[in-house]
Amino acid sequence: MNxxxxxxxxxxxxxxxxxxxxxxxxxxxxxxxxxxxxxFTHADAGSIYMVKDSxxxxxxxxxxxxxxxxxxSNKYIYSDFTIPLNQLSISGYVALTGKPLMxxxxxxxxxxxxxSANHDFDRLSNYRTGSMLTIPLFSCxxxxxxxIQIINAKDPRGKIIPFNEEDKSxxxxxxxxxxxxxxxxxxxxxxxxxxxxxxxxRDPKETGTHxxxxxxxxIEIYNHWATKKGIAKDEIKRKKDILxxxxxxxxxxxxxxxxLILNKASKLxxxxxxxxxxxxxxxxxxxxxxxSDLDKLSALVTLTHHEKWDGTGYPxxxxxxxxxxxGRIVALADVYDALISKRIxxxxxxxxxxxxxxxxxSGIQFDPEIVxxxxxxxxxxxxxxxxxxxxx
Numbered sequence: 521m522n523x524x525x526x527x528x529x530x531x532x533x534x535x536x537x538x539x540x541x542x543x544x545x546x547x548x549x550x551x552x553x554x555x556x557x558x559x560f561t562h563a564d565a566g567s568i569y570m571v572k573d574s575x576x577x578x579x580x581x582x583x584x585x586x587x588x589x590x591x592x593s594n595k596y597i598y599s600d601f602t603i604p605l606n607q608l609s610i611s612g613y614v615a616l617t618g619k620p621l622m623x624x625x626x627x628x629x630x631x632x633x634x635x636s637a638n639h640d641f642d643r644l645s646n647y648r649t650g651s652m653l654t655i656p657l658f659s660c661x662x663x664x665x666x667x668i669q670i671i672n673a674k675d676p677r678g679k680i681i682p683f684n685e686e687d688k689s690x691x692x693x694x695x696x697x698x699x700x701x702x703x704x705x706x707x708x709x710x711x712x713x714x715x716x717x718x719x720x721x722r723d724p725k726e727t728g729t730h731x732x733x734x735x736x737x738x739i740e741i742y743n744h745w746a747t748k749k750g751i752a753k754d755e756i757k758r759k760k761d762i763l764x765x766x767x768x769x770x771x772x773x774x775x776x777x778x779x780l781i782l783n784k785a786s787k788l789x790x791x792x793x794x795x796x797x798x799x800x801x802x803x804x805x806x807x808x809x810x811x812s813d814l815d816k817l818s819a820l821v822t823l824t825h826h827e828k829w830d831g832t833g834y835p836x837x838x839x840x841x842x843x844x845x846x847g848r849i850v851a852l853a854d855v856y857d858a859l860i861s862k863r864i865x866x867x868x869x870x871x872x873x874x875x876x877x878x879x880x881x882s883g884i885q886f887d888p889e890i891v892x893x894x895x896x897x898x899x900x901x902x903x904x905x906x907x908x909x910x911x912x
């Protein structure tokens with residue numbers, strides 16, 4: 521690559537780094553980081569591991585080959601496994617040494633190395649990992665927060681080839697800025713979870729894992745629905761970035777409802793039910809001074825997630841397409857998770873009963889198109905449920 525081409529690529533990297541600072545949700549950011557890293561290195565797949573409680577947690581994955589086999593399923597991004605934070609694995613070795621590592625073929629490692637390859641994901645997904653480039657992610661305090669691992673560089677004909685020193689230089693430069701952006705979005709996620717924790721302290725039905733599941737269900741249902749509608753990929757990505765957060769905040773208005781109502785074990789009286797319905801308007805009022813698209817969408821979701829397709833919901837008795845699509849999706853995601861989960865006042869419903877109920881309520885409580893999108897992404901829904909189980 522000559523000096524001019526090198527400068528063009530460097531300027532493109534700077535532009536991408538600037539885009540990272542506009543992304544609000546950590547899952548959207550992980551997606552963007554992997555996408556751009558793979559694009560620069562012509563890699564088929566990649567994953568990001570984040571350090572958590574002395575292990576490396578498998579946090580996000582891309583795989584073009586698997587996507588061709590199953591283009592509508594994102595279930596692999598919710599794979600749930602961890603790697604011990606030691607030098608016996610490739611990612612652990614990079615995390616602890618803080619040095620990038622290029623491997624031409626992970627099934628034929630050099631003799632005498634301390635680390636070995638973890639082939640669990642290959643077995644899980646029926647994939648064959650070849651070349652690999654693993655880069656450490658450092659915080660602004662020079663503490664290791666994770667690693668980014670890209671897999672199977674390809675030549676113009678699609679043949680798997682090794683990564684090179686130029687790839688390592690660009691990814692290392694990019695990783696430094698990506699790590700700073702990841703810290704920022706992790707802080708945003710923690711603030712959101714603290715806000716939902718306030719609702720949880722008031723209402724035992726609201727848990728941190730519940731809101732994570734509802735948020736993840738929502739963006740996957742939206743992604744499927746929007747793709748079938750022909751909405752542009754860039755627009756889908758922008759909406760998912762803020763929709764995840766807005767969906768997690770759907771019940772934050774319950775902080776304004778009396779504990780006597782929220783914690784009541786028996787059936788609510790009509791008067792009590794009217795009071796609890798106010799949590800939608802109370803939640804929307806928290807975002808009344810809208811300074812961003814996130815504020816506006818959060819207000820919309822908190823206000824409309826109890827509206828019903830047939831017009832019998834609350835607070836405004838909106839009907840059909842009068843209900844914003846975001847409210848329609850969160851309505852189904854919230855009800856599904858409430859029914860399938862154990863609560864202090866009930867046992868979880870059987871899976872077949874939950875699915876039967878949702879199908880039965882298509883065109884009554886729920887938008888038929890959203891019910892269809894939910895059913896068509898149910899393998900992803902199940903993967904999300906397994907990734908974020910209730911803490912017993």
